Amino acid sequence: MNWYLSKIIFRIICGEGNHTPQFDEQLRLIAAHDEEEALRKAMDIGEKEQDAFYNHEQQLVQWKFVNVAELYRFSGLLDGAEMYSRIHETDDPEGYTDLVHRRADHIRASTTHKMLHLL
Numbered sequence: 001m002n003w004y005l006s007k008i009i010f011r012i013i014c015g016e017g018n019h020t021p022q023f024d025e026q027l028r029l030i031a032a033h034d035e036e037e038a039l040r041k042a043m044d045i046g047e048k049e050q051d052a053f054y055n056h057e058q059q060l061v062q063w064k065f066v067n068v069a070e071l072y073r074f075s076g077l078l079d080g081a082e083m084y085s086r087i088h089e090t091d092d093p094e095g096y097t098d099l100v101h102r103r104a105d106h107i108r109a110s111t112t113h114k115m116l117h118l119l
Helices: 035-048 094-119
Strands: 002-014 022-032 051-054 059-073
Touching: 002 035, 002 094, 022 035, 035 059
Parallel strands: none
Antiparallel strands: 002 022, 002 059, 051 059
């Protein structure tokens, strides 16, 4: 059995879609014997996880599977290996940096909380 990393893309459409286009890029681990099986399993996940629901404003929100954009086979696990990289452009670098620091603080706080429960 081999491990693959797949990037599954969904389009998010709210209401009539009169908003900035949104896409959700999900990285998923797939166990498969070969690349063909891994691609089939990733596509099945995308198809099965499409969704539609009404938000608090009673607008239909749709998550539509677009496709599997990337598929990589792991030849082995290596400590510190890069799994994913994406360049993020923003007009508010301070706001983005602040968001990153708040997320890191949340991880540290959650880890500390989990350690306290173990003691």
